[in-house]
Amino acid sequence: MNHALILPVLLPAVVGALLVLAARHDRVLARVFGVASAVLLLLIAAALLATASDGAIRSYELGAWPAPFGIVLVLDRLSAMMLLLTAVLGLGVLLYAINGWDERGKHFHPLFQFQLMGINGAFLTGDFFNLFVFFEILLIASYGLMVHGGGGLRVKAGVQYVVTNLVGSSVFLIAVGLIYSVTGTLNMADLARKVPHVPAADQALLQAGALMLLLVFAVKAALVPLHFWLPATYTNAPGPVAALFAIMTKVGAYSIIRLYVLAFGADAGEAAWLAAPWLLPAGLASLVIGMTGVLAARSLGQMASFAVIGSMGMLLATVSVFTPQALSAALYYTLHSTLAAGALFLIADLVAERRGALRDRLAPAPRFPQGELIAALFFVAAIAMAGMPPLSGFVGKLLILDGVRDSAHAAWFWALVLSTSLIAIVGFSRGGSIVFWKSHAFESAPQPSRRAGALPFVAVGGLLAGLVAITVFGGPVHAWLNLTAAQLFAPADYIEAVLGIAGGTQ
Template identity: 50%
Template sequence: MMQHLPILPIVLPLFAGLLLLLNRDGATRPRRIISLISTSLLVVVAIALVAQATNGDIRYYALGDWQPPFGIILVLDRLSAMMVLLTSVLALGSVIYACAGEDEKGTNYHGLFQLQLMGINGAFLTGDLFNLFVFFEVLLIASYALLMHGGGKTRIHASFHYVALNLANSALFLLAVGTLYGATGTLNMADMASRIENLEPEQTELVKVGAMLLLVVFGLKAAMLPLYFWLPRAYAAAPAPVAALFAIMSKIGIYAIIRVYTLIFGPDAAPLDNLAQPWVWWLGLATLVLGTVGVIAARDLRGQVAYLIIISVGTLLAGIGMNSLAAQSALLYYLPHTTLVTGGMFLLVDSIAMQRGQAGARIVRSRGVKQAAPLGLFFFIGAMAAAGMPPLSGAIGKTLLLQAATGPTQQAWLWAALLISGLVAIVAMSRAGSTVFWRTTPKDEASVPNLGPWRGIAIGLLIGASPVLALLAGPVTEYAQATAEQLANHDAYIRAIIAPQETGEIP
């Protein structure tokens, strides 16, 4: 059974999603039960995968027993296991929140949600560039429908731009994959990495073109400047549990950049070694600055959280651009922190908006929040974590990144950008919090929904991850350090996938 664990994060949500879509006209309660059970089991499976990956071995799962580089494979290492666990925890919080009533605003919510989970997990586990494209398309198709869940002019308008942009991005992705296949003769990432050094000059130029096209594709997925403009509008318009799950969507682009440009175009891929890092470094800093401006300029809590994601994307990209083991380790600690906290903030903002009447999530004076104590506490913890205030995990992650900066250029630019963005985030979140919770008009007698146990558990699970990550900073940073070292040893990855076929051994 244990050897089949890598396929479970894909087939579990696949079968759950198909079952839910076939039962689309059934009662709401059974659909919720199926979705909750499936997502909870996914968390258990993800924990088991992390336990398997902790010993440092790299395993692959060959579908149909077609061995690499010819067959479809799923690869389990420390990074893919961590990303699947992060996705499952975020998804569990989102599903719990949706069960409070958001799932009743449209049909097929839970089925589409599970199919998107399948696409996300597949993207993290695949060892093949073409299947990365396939899983991108699966998660995008589900996300198109989820973004418009519940309807409304704002969501339809935002989804139009989101769909159009991603369709163009998919075409570019396919072009990049075709270019790389034509030049290298393979799409298996380990096999491609082993062939890069032996290419003819004309093939090398084609591969370089394909690599830069992939950087554009992944950069748009990650919302890297200047390809960021779709994210704030789409995330702010999406239903709260959908926006929470979308917090992992930009990290898929980050993951793809780490995976492809560490494994295939890493330091041993001369003359194509590290060709993306200079671009990622400067564009990451620019994205960080842009997100900072967006956070202070936002006049809506949802938009503010969306720009917090832009800040996190810029921070992660700058970490990749520093191109060092310490920076890689630091960003792998910061990544789960920012994903879970911003996902929880989307859920929290929705609960606050429901209790503010017509003002909704706008940062304006309005009637007071009905349950100010719990919502205010959640907001305080979330804001501190997102801004990077000690003693929470955001401060630890940013400190690790600042310590990883080497040389006067990196230190000057990163320290200035990261510290100023943190200060601006504190000012912006303080202004928003004081307006929402203190600058209030007299309460009226209008009936507003309570936070309720479902919403409270979901918000607490995701925002509460920050103090948990701070308390477990030792083992989490050790895992991040080991993951960074594993990524740097790309020869071990190639040997784990390709070498068994040469010796006749099958893992």
């Protein structure tokens, strides 16, 4: 048994508890523990990615209780990729926060660790009940991070966020209850084995439960029309928290990919590809509304929030094609959009900290310290998110357009991807020109009492360097993702790795 599989969950859980018990009043000690944990988590994630690259799927049975009865963690190429992406983003956000931002509340560091624990657990878990448990862990931590530092607007947005997710959690429990009532299991591999054999009389309950789960995951992924909570939440969240939240929507996308390829894929009988007719229109609508929101935004944070909605629409519309080529393109775009969104939120916070009462609103203001450097960072992040050459957004969109070429809806994809890219370019150009270019018409004014350190720029630069890396090494990355997509479309291997039996055995 490979005990390393539990480390991405165990490490932040232990460090978070230690921070609460021993270091919550010692800021320096909390930072040391937090950064050490984030660096170690990155090394563990990289090692697990290397382990998963051999193509074998590994499972870890907690307490040596065999699946499908015990708790099981599963490592394959997809979960390993998401663990590494989370670790990279988490380290970047933490480096940004320890420059002084984390001084605004006592519990930032333990909440941050518990958030990473919940996210990593969601990516590793092999059954839906424990997916619900990890959802609740990451959501409870995110509630605390959301209102970190206080403020009326932040608390109001936090209440909306809490209520929306509590409703989603209730629907989640009802959905898993329906599925369990007809299959007798919530283990993902066991579910994939049993779904094809569900009697016709029980298909309505099975498909109702599966569609309710799709509804829950669509809320997490902020798909239209269930996106209403995201703009206010992400715009009013503290900058580093919003940047970490860039991975939260990907938890919803990951869950959709995992469930509707593994258990409701080609071998699911009457329930095969159940999600496709719903994902496609919702994804394309999210793409249009998200990028239109970028154009209409009134602040940099709002622009980044709507860009997240648009990018999730592009990602999940591509997933809805349910072919290995399209899924590979969607996974590449997942890497790109997460890093780009995280960088945009941090840049918006850099601007807000230096413009006094105007914060990051799109309005001309006096020049602010380090404005030229921040403008350059914004330019790189904006062209990446808008999908302009030569960065990964352009590569990702080319892969998507190629991946959906044989789809019956290819014309819609091409028209909407190209038109919304133009809208995004105009939106980001408008925002950047107002905040950075028109500010040069004003004289510099005394600004910010907050000290300007190097760490925030290191953090943003690191995320942007990640975008450059997946562009420069686009060939090997895409080849690896092709193997990941192929592995996802071979559910028998997953079933055998978890249950120790051939995928087709009843």
